[in-house]
Amino acid sequence: MLQEIIDVLxxxxxxxxEQINETSSLIDDLELNSFDVMTIVADFExxxxxxxxxxxxxxxxxxxxxxxxxxxxx
Amino acid sequence: MKPYGPYILxxxxxxxxxxxxxVKDNPDGIAFFYTGNDGSIVTxxxxxxxxxxxxxxxxLYAHNFREGSHIALLGxxxxxxxxxFFAIANGGNVALPMDARQPIENIIKLCANGDCAALAxxxxxxxxxxxxxSNLSDIPAADARGFVDLPFTSFDEWVSEGAKMIDxxxxxxxxxxxxxxxxxxxxxxxxxxxxxxxxxxSQKNIAANINQACKNFVLEGNGLxxxxxxxxxxLIVGHLMVFNYNKPCYIVRNIRNLMKDIxxxxxxxxxxxxxIIETFAKQFKVMAKRTGGQLTPEQVQAMTGGNLRFIIxxxxxxxxxxxxxFRQFGLEILNGYGITECSxxxxxxxxxxxxxxxxxxxxxxxxxxxxxxxxxLAKGDNVMLGYYRNPEATAEALQDGWFHTGDLGKIEDHYxxxxxxxxxLIITSSGENISPEELEEKVLAxxxxxEAIVYDVDDVLAVQIYPEKEAGAPAEYFQAxxxxxxxxxxxxxQLKKLVLRDEPFIRNSTGKIIRTQIKGDM
Numbered sequence: 001m002l003q004e005i006i007d008v009l010x011x012x013x014x015x016x017x018e019q020i021n022e023t024s025s026l027i028d029d030l031e032l033n034s035f036d037v038m039t040i041v042a043d044f045e046x047x048x049x050x051x052x053x054x055x056x057x058x059x060x061x062x063x064x065x066x067x068x069x070x071x072x073x074x
Numbered sequence: 075m076k077p078y079g080p081y082i083l084x085x086x087x088x089x090x091x092x093x094x095x096x097v098k099d100n101p102d103g104i105a106f107f108y109t110g111n112d113g114s115i116v117t118x119x120x121x122x123x124x125x126x127x128x129x130x131x132x133x134l135y136a137h138n139f140r141e142g143s144h145i146a147l148l149g150x151x152x153x154x155x156x157x158x159f160f161a162i163a164n165g166g167n168v169a170l171p172m173d174a175r176q177p178i179e180n181i182i183k184l185c186a187n188g189d190c191a192a193l194a195x196x197x198x199x200x201x202x203x204x205x206x207x208s209n210l211s212d213i214p215a216a217d218a219r220g221f222v223d224l225p226f227t228s229f230d231e232w233v234s235e236g237a238k239m240i241d242x243x244x245x246x247x248x249x250x251x252x253x254x255x256x257x258x259x260x261x262x263x264x265x266x267x268x269x270x271x272x273x274x275x276s277q278k279n280i281a282a283n284i285n286q287a288c289k290n291f292v293l294e295g296n297g298l299x300x301x302x303x304x305x306x307x308x309l310i311v312g313h314l315m316v317f318n319y320n321k322p323c324y325i326v327r328n329i330r331n332l333m334k335d336i337x338x339x340x341x342x343x344x345x346x347x348x349x350i351i352e353t354f355a356k357q358f359k360v361m362a363k364r365t366g367g368q369l370t371p372e373q374v375q376a377m378t379g380g381n382l383r384f385i386i387x388x389x390x391x392x393x394x395x396x397x398x399x400f401r402q403f404g405l406e407i408l409n410g411y412g413i414t415e416c417s418x419x420x421x422x423x424x425x426x427x428x429x430x431x432x433x434x435x436x437x438x439x440x441x442x443x444x445x446x447x448x449x450x451l452a453k454g455d456n457v458m459l460g461y462y463r464n465p466e467a468t469a470e471a472l473q474d475g476w477f478h479t480g481d482l483g484k485i486e487d488h489y490x491x492x493x494x495x496x497x498x499l500i501i502t503s504s505g506e507n508i509s510p511e512e513l514e515e516k517v518l519a520x521x522x523x524x525e526a527i528v529y530d531v532d533d534v535l536a537v538q539i540y541p542e543k544e545a546g547a548p549a550e551y552f553q554a555x556x557x558x559x560x561x562x563x564x565x566x567x568q569l570k571k572l573v574l575r576d577e578p579f580i581r582n583s584t585g586k587i588i589r590t591q592i593k594g595d596m
Contacts, residue, residue, distance in 0.1 A: 011360045014544060028577055031524070031543065033585075035353045038330035054198070054328070 001074075002067050005044075009063065012040055022064040041066075048074045075427045077488050080289035080438040083318065088254050088277040090164050092284065092318055093127065096120040100320055106153055106313075108325040109338060117322075118153055123160075129236030130161035130229075131247040136239055137222070139167055144189045144215060144260065145224070146170040148181065149196030151303050151325055154226040156313065158194050159303070163258035163277060165247050170260045171304035174198070178205045182212055184262050188272055188462065189215040194224035254278040260462055261306060263414050272462030273414045280310055282455035283417035284318050286437035287311060290422050291408070293319040295342025295381050298335065300326040300350060306418040307388050312345035333357065333377070340379035347389035349585040351396050351407065358403070374403035386422060388412055390586045391492065393518070397430055409433050411492055413479050415471065416440075417456040420479075421490040432489035442490065443476075447507075449496050450483040451476040482509055498589060500530045506566045508535070513569065516559050522547035523555075525579050527592050528569065536571035538592065540578050549574060 002022065010017035013030045026032045032040070041057050044050075044066070050073050060066050086092040096105065101121040110116045118126075139145060145162050147169055149155050162169040170188045172181055182205065185193070190213060193206060203223055210217045224232075240248070254277040262270040297319070299312025316323035324339030326332060332350075344350075361377060362369040375382065385400065388410045397407045410422030411433035420442055423434030436442040440454040457477045460468035471478050482494040494509030501507055510528035517526040517537060522545035528537045539552055552572055560568040579587040 011363050012356055014359065029543075031578070033349050033352060035329065035349055036356060039333060039353055039357065042330045042333070054330070057330070 001071060002063070004047075005063060005066055005070070008040060008043060012036065020063060022062065022067065024063045025061060026063070027061075044070060050074060075429070077427055077435060078424075081292040083285070083288045085285050086281045086318065088164075088252050088281050089160055089258075089314075090252055090277075092281065092314070093120070093124050093160070096317065096320060097124045103320065104322040105317055106156070106323050106325055107339070108153060108327055109331070109335065115338065116153070123157065125237070126157045126233055127160040127164060128240060128248050129233045130157055131165045131236070131250075132239050132244055133232040133236035134161055134167070135165060135247045136236075136244070138219075139165070139192065141166060142256075143167045143191045144170055146172050146181075146185050146188070146190045146193045147195075147304065148172045148174050148193060148199050148202070149226060150174070150198055151300075151308075151327055152196060152226065153325055154229040155194075155196070155303050156325075157229075158224075158226070159259075159309070161247075164252060165250055166252065166256065168257055168260050170262075171309065172262075173302070173304050178202045182206065182209050184270065185216065186213045188260050188262070191215045191219055192222040192224055194226065196226045200225060200227075252277060254281070255459075257459055257462075261304075261414050271464060271467055274459040274462050275306075275417055276459055279417040279456050279458060280314070282439070283310060283419055283437075284315055286439045286454070286456060287315055287419045287422065288318055289438040290424050290435065291384075291386065292425055293321050293343050295383075296322045296324060296339055297343050297345065298324040298326065298339045298341040299345035300329045300332050300335075301345060301347060301389075305389075306414050307345070307347075307412060310417060311386070311388070311412075311419060336377075336379045336382075338379075340381045342381050343384040343386060344382065345386045345388075347585055348387060348392040348396075351385065351387060351392060351400075355396060355399060358399075369403070371402070371404040374405065378405075384408055384425070386410055388419070388422075394430055411481075411490060413481070415458045415477055415479075416452050416454075417458065419456075420450070420452055429487070429489040432486075432491050434490065435488050436485075436490055442485070444483060444485060445478075447496070448482045448484070448493070448509075450479045450481045450490070450492075452479060453477065482511075500528075500535070502530070502533055502566050508567055513537070513559070513563075513567065517555070517569075520555050521545060522551060525575075525587070527579060527587060527589065529589075529592060531571060534570045535568065536573065537569045538573045538575055538579075540575040 006017050006020045009020055015030055026037055038057055041052055045052055084095055097120050102119050104117050105120045105123045107117040159169050257274040258277050259275045261273045263273055297316030299308050301308030301312050303309045313323050326335050358369055385407045387407055400407050408423035411420055412418035421433045421436045442452050445451055453476050480496050481492055482496055483490055483492050494511035498510050499507055500510055513528045514526045517523055522542050523539055524542040525540040526537055556569045556572055581587050
């Protein structure tokens, strides 16, 4: 799961996947804006066939936050 | 490029006149369409929209919302939001479009300052209602009549009850004679400096700007804007202008579905802010990586619905890099410039007349001149009535009929260029005026710089730089950059202090860096 998330983020951000880990901050380390995060999450929703509420998306600060949520709710 | 004459469309005097024209010319044409909760496409014709506005307006009249009642609108983009806005504005009442992303305490404060008597809201914000009820004494206008909440979940009920009243002969709303000079919308600005001010707009202001903007740009296909309706660029340009073109307008109910929505809506033009263009650029890169090579215009077209030609961008300045990048894919980004107080557009690049780095020619029917101090001044029917309950701020902003935008600019070869904000102007002890934005542009031109802000510390110019991480340039690199820039500048404009940031600057909801925050950082 973690590797899948990292691979998607690496494609999106130009940051090599080996430089992304659980503690990477979506905004500070990966330089994503709030709309980027929403768009990426929409990708994950499709991939895992789940719905992630808007207020939950606002809570995603790091890669680990996304991983934890997807693990629990997939 | 050479200037050319205006596009010709019938002139409208009010929102009702605009709706009536569409109903007369194309009653069964699609005014709005969107993806419903069950995933099906919902369409609303001009005739349906007009009937719904009249029904909701009649319902509000029956509940004694008349003669200038102020009603706040709090919600995500929806057909219900738009109908309610028209029903409020066409009945002589005042709509207060609210930014729902701010803390509830702020919304209560704005409702109090804006004399709100009621709140219409989408279900996402239902949780905020108890806070309103318990703070009712802070909102005198609502307290006086007893709090009325108008949830959009009851929208169908408002429509059916209103329609029944009309069928029974109640034409009080329909017969209401609109005074186009009365305030119909009160919009609190989310400026990057100072406290929010309530901008009073009339139907004449809004109709004038729709007329003016439709003369500069012509839309020949569907329109789509993911911008929030509480933002006047999103509402008036992104939705009402499309309506006035007699073209279907797609409503993006949740911005996270934008890429899917674009596939459905197949727009010819998008109306966006720079942040969205940045995300598109990243999406293009992802697609290029996934397809293992260089992205072609055909692939970009396939990602964007197949009909996309123009992207009108406003709200903040956009790096010129994106204009060039998108042009390679056959997409023309047309930068524009506006301000809520001007309902909101003043200039935009045109279908066949554009200049990179500029915000385009000034709109037909709107006067713009540059003051001796370099400030952009505007005059025209699109200029606001004034600031709500704030005669001092109104007198400062409106002088001899000219609205002082607070932005610095220049007009060259009929194109308007924005060079900075008067509020950001740095005045040195020797009386020299420096626009920090002009220097920032020079710093930002370096690929190792992601963000930069210039400010003054004890009469010395300083720059804070947030480096582009990928470039990985060392600190000495940035000092050398400043030395190069300083070589071409007079002493008073030289950047003497350098601060490298670990974090990006804080931005407001439209993506602008909040400069007051930087002053705070110091």
